[in-house]
Amino acid sequence: MKQRPGPWLLLVALMFLLTGCGERPGGLRFAVGGAPHEAAFWQVLVEEFRAETGIDVRLDRQPTDTDLRRQELVFALQARQSDPDLFLLDGAWLAQFAAADWLMPLDPEEMEADAFFERVIAMADTYEGALVALPVYVDGGVLYYREDLLAAHQIDGPPETWSELIEIGARVQAGQRARDPHFYAYVWQGAQYEGLVCNFLEIAASAGGGIRFEEGDVEIDTPANRRALSLMVDLIHRHEISPPNVYTEMKEEESRLFFQNGRALFERNWPYAWARHRAADSPVRDQVRIAKLPHFAGGRSASTLGGWHIGVSRFSDHPEEARRFVRYAVSRAVQKRLAIELGWNPGRTDIYGDPDVRAANPHFAVLADIFAQAVARPTVPYYPIASKALQRHLSAALSGRLTVAEALRGSQEAVEEIAATYAEP
Numbered sequence: 504m505k506q507r508p509g510p511w512l513l514l515v516a517l518m519f520l521l522t523g524c525g526e527r528p529g530g531l532r533f534a535v536g537g538a539p540h541e542a543a544f545w546q547v548l549v550e551e552f553r554a555e556t557g558i559d560v561r562l563d564r565q566p567t568d569t570d571l572r573r574q575e576l577v578f579a580l581q582a583r584q585s586d587p588d589l590f591l592l593d594g595a596w597l598a599q600f601a602a603a604d605w606l607m608p609l610d611p612e613e614m615e616a617d618a619f620f621e622r623v624i625a626m627a628d629t630y631e632g633a634l635v636a637l638p639v640y641v642d643g644g645v646l647y648y649r650e651d652l653l654a655a656h657q658i659d660g661p662p663e664t665w666s667e668l669i670e671i672g673a674r675v676q677a678g679q680r681a682r683d684p685h686f687y688a689y690v691w692q693g694a695q696y697e698g699l700v701c702n703f704l705e706i707a708a709s710a711g712g713g714i715r716f717e718e719g720d721v722e723i724d725t726p727a728n729r730r731a732l733s734l735m736v737d738l739i740h741r742h743e744i745s746p747p748n749v750y751t752e753m754k755e756e757e758s759r760l761f762f763q764n765g766r767a768l769f770e771r772n773w774p775y776a777w778a779r780h781r782a783a784d785s786p787v788r789d790q791v792r793i794a795k796l797p798h799f800a801g802g803r804s805a806s807t808l809g810g811w812h813i814g815v816s817r818f819s820d821h822p823e824e825a826r827r828f829v830r831y832a833v834s835r836a837v838q839k840r841l842a843i844e845l846g847w848n849p850g851r852t853d854i855y856g857d858p859d860v861r862a863a864n865p866h867f868a869v870l871a872d873i874f875a876q877a878v879a880r881p882t883v884p885y886y887p888i889a890s891k892a893l894q895r896h897l898s899a900a901l902s903g904r905l906t907v908a909e910a911l912r913g914s915q916e917a918v919e920e921i922a923a924t925y926a927e928p
Contacts, residue, residue, distance in 0.1 A: 530558075530559040530560070530561065530821070531558065531559065531560045531561070531588045531589065531819075531821055531824055531825055531828060532560075532561055532563050532586040532587040532588050532589075533545070533549065533560055533561070533562055533563065533587060533588065533589050533590065533828070534562075534563040534565055534572075534575070534576060534587035534589075534590035534591070535562055535563070535564065535565060535590070535591050536564070536565035536566055536567055536568075536569075536572045536591070537567060538567065540845075541845060542562065542564055544841075544844065544845055545562060546562055548831075548832070548837065549561070549562060549828075552828060552831050556827065556831075558824045558827065558828070560828060563586070563587050569593055569697075572593075573593065573596055573887075576590055576592075576596075576600075580600070580603070580605040580816065580817075580818070583818045584818060585816075585818050585819060585820040587816060588815065588816055588819035588820070588821055588822075588824075588825045589813060589814065589815045589816060589819065589825045589828060589829065590813070590814060590816070591639065591811045591812065591813055592636060592811065592812050592813075592814050593809075593810075593811060593812075594627045594638075594642075594808060594809055594810055594811075594812060594879070594880075595697065595809075595880055595886060595887065595890075596887070597627055597628065597630065597635065597636055597812060597814075597882065598630060598881075598882040598883055598884050598886060599884045599885075599886065599887060600635075600814065601630035601631070601633075601635045601884075602630070602883075602884035603884065604817060605816065605817050605818075606630075606635040606636060606814045606815065606816070606817060607635075607814075607815040607816065607817050607819065607822060607825075607826075608633045608634060608635060609634045609635065609636070609637065609815070609826065609829065610634070611634050613826070613830065614634065614637055614829065614830060614833065615830075615833075616628075616634055616637070618835070618851045618852065618853055619637065619638060619833075619850045619851055619852065620638070620641065620850065620852055620874050620875060620877075622808075622874075622875065622876075622877055622879075623638050623641060623808060623810075623850060623874065623877065624637075624638075626808060626877075626878075626879035626882065627808060627810075627812065627879055627882070628812060630882065635814060636812040636813060636814035637812060637813055637814075637829060637833045637850060638810055638811075638812050638833075638850030639810075639811050639812060639813050639832060639833060639838075639841070639847075639849075639850060640810045640811040640841070640847045640848060640849070640850070641808075641809075641810040641848045641849065641850050641874050641877075642773050642774060642775075642808070642809030642810035642811075642848065643773070643774070643806035643807060643808055643809060643810075643870070643873050643874050643877045644701060644702070644705050644771055644772070644773065644796055644806045644807050644809075645771070645772065645773070645774055645793050645794070645795070645796065645806065645869070645870070645873060646661060646769060646770070646771060646793070646794045646795060646796045646797070647762060647769065647770040647771075647772060647776065647777075647780065647791055647792070647793055648661045648768065648769050648770075648791070648792055648793075648794060649767075649768050649769075649787065649790050649791060649792075650790055650791070650792045651790040652675055652679070652768050652790075653671070653675070653768075655678075656671075656674060656675050656678060658671055658674075658675075660794075661769075661792070661794040662769075662797050663795075663797060663798070663804075664797050664798060664799065664800055665706070665709070665734055665797045665798070665799055666800065667797065668688075668689065668769060668797045669738070669742050669744060671688075671768075672688025672689050672742075672744040672768055672769060673688065673742060673744055675688060675768045676688040676744055676768065679768075683765075683766060685746075685766060686766050686767070687744060687745060687746045687761075687766065687767050687768075688744035688745070688767065688768045688769060689738060689744050689745050689767065689768065689769040689770070689771075690745060690746065690749065690753060690758045690761045690762055690767045690769070690770050690771070691738075691745065691749060691753065691758060691770070691771040691772075692749075692753055692754055692755060692758055692771065692772075693735070693739075693745075693749035693750040693753050693898075693901055694749075694750065694751065694752055694753050694754050694757075694898075695750075695894050695895065695897075695898035696754060696894060697890060697894070698754055698755060699894055699897050699898065699901075700714075700880070700890050700893055700894060700897070701807040701809065701880075702735070702771060702807075703728075703731060703732065703735065703893075703897055704805075704807045704878060704880065705771075705796055705805045705806060705807050705878070706731040706732075706734055706735060706805075707727060707728045707731035707732075708802075708805035708878045709731075709796070709797070709798035709799055709802045709803065709804060709805045710727040710728075710730045710731045710798075710799045710802055711727045711799075711801075711802055712725050712726075712727025712728040712730070712731060713727075713728075713878065714728075714880065714881055714893070715881065716881040716883045716885075716886070716889065716918065716922060717881075719922045719923065719926045721915060721918045721919045721922055723893070723911055723914045723915045723918060724908075724911040724912050724914065724915040725911075728911055729907050729908065729911055730799070732897065732900055732907045732910065732911060733907050735897075735900075735901060736900055736901060736903075736907060739901065740903070746761070749901070750898060750901035750902055751902075755772055755773060755775075755776070758770055758771070758772055759772055759776045759779060759780070762776075762780070762787070762791075763776075763779065763780055763785055763786065763787055764786060765786050765787055771796060773809065774793075774848050774866070774870060775846075777791075777793060777846070777866055778846045793866045793869050793870075794869065795869070795872070795873055803876070804873075804876065805876065805877075805878045806873045806874070806876065806877050806878065807877070807878060807879075807880065808874075808877035808878060808879045808880070810848070810850070812850075813829055813832055813833065815829060833850065833851065835851060835853060835854065838850070838851045838854050839854055839857060839859070839860060842854055842857075842860045842863070842864060842867075843859060843860060843863045843864075846863075846864060848867070848870055848874070852871065855867050855868070855870070855871040856871075883922075883925075884925065885921055885922065885924075885925045888921055889917075889918045889921050889922070892914060892917035892918055892921065893914050893917075893918065896910040896911070896913045896914040896917070897910060897914070899913075
């Protein structure tokens with residue numbers, strides 16, 4: 504049996520909690536999640552900021568899971584708590600937080616908003632004409648590919664269209680199956696979660712479609728979107744170049760590991776996977792390259808905008824100090840360090856051409872072009888609920904439980920009902 508802590512230990516713990524929750528003059532609480540090494544880096548930055556400005560900043564560690572991080576923040580903001588003063592937000596939350604009037608507007612000139620990707624600021628960080636956050640880390644879907652396998656099959660480079668991906672993929676897959684009967688040409692995120700919507704949006708946009716919820720006008724069930732969802736279904740069931748477990752279990756890490764273990768030619772994933780693929784213990788470290796995602800003939804490549812943004816709580820009791828920390832976090836010097844030391848993709852465009860950054864991250868040359876053409880998920884406050892409905896219907900189409908037409912018609916009807924509910928006075 505485990506021993507119970509003595510009374511003195513309980514007293515020490517209580518004192519720690521009481522002092523940890525106490526307010527300090529000028530002190531800030533900054534909520535961050537992510538991997539341990541990311542939190543450790545933020546700790547270094549806040550200590551340097553404290554030494555430079557005399558403003559105390561304390562980290563509130565959040566879970567790694569994105570949904571749990573959002574729930575924690577929603578709970579605090581709904582209660583109008585003064586802590587945390589500022590936090591990192593997933594781009595998909597911004598409209599919800601802004602519509603609820605939880606974010607303090609920021610001055611574009613003071614924050615050097617012109618130094619950031621214009622499309623990112625317009626699509627994600629601006630709500631009803633006001634700047635409400637700034638991108639600390641920009642994300643977007645990219646295509647990873649095995650350069651050695653393309654060369655072995657006399658293929659010059661990665662595909663530009665989805666038809667080329669299918670043709671090249673089938674050819675290489677047939678050749679590799681002699682060595683590995685479980686080899687597949689293309690892995691991506693098809694499990695029933697937000698990543699499925701991101702994959703669908705990219706393919707739909709590359710067909711000239713997309714997802715639009717504007718003033719209650721829902722646009723999901725369109726010819727271009729049917730073409731996109733048909734392609735996703737066909738990759739698994741008709742062309743059979745994507746494994747069946749794409750729609751049952753493949754999220755980011757499942758896709759990454761499948762590709763990294765040498766069992767796929769192409770992989771759709773986020774830029775974070777680059778460092779993992781190039782790690783010393785990666786079987787494909789010298790063979791993997793990065794490119795834009797394919798598009799339909801006559802269309803253009805599209806990448807779903809993701810990433811993390813920094814915002815200030817409307818209820819902060821230290822608003823000036825919080826805005827000062829935001830300026831510090833998105834400054835050129837800090838963004839450069841985030842790029843070199845963490846491999847993060849900065850929100851500032853002036854970092855991508857920096858010689859030191861390029862030396863540490865040669866793939867940034869491709870990423871800058873991808874981010875400049877990113878497409879955003881709908882910026883409406885009810886997006887998280889609408890996304891859940893869309894995920895269910897897309898998943899049903901991938902599994903064969905619904906036809907493509909039924910899935911998109913069902914999505915349209917479900918989201919229209921959600922939009923109407925939010926439009927009611």
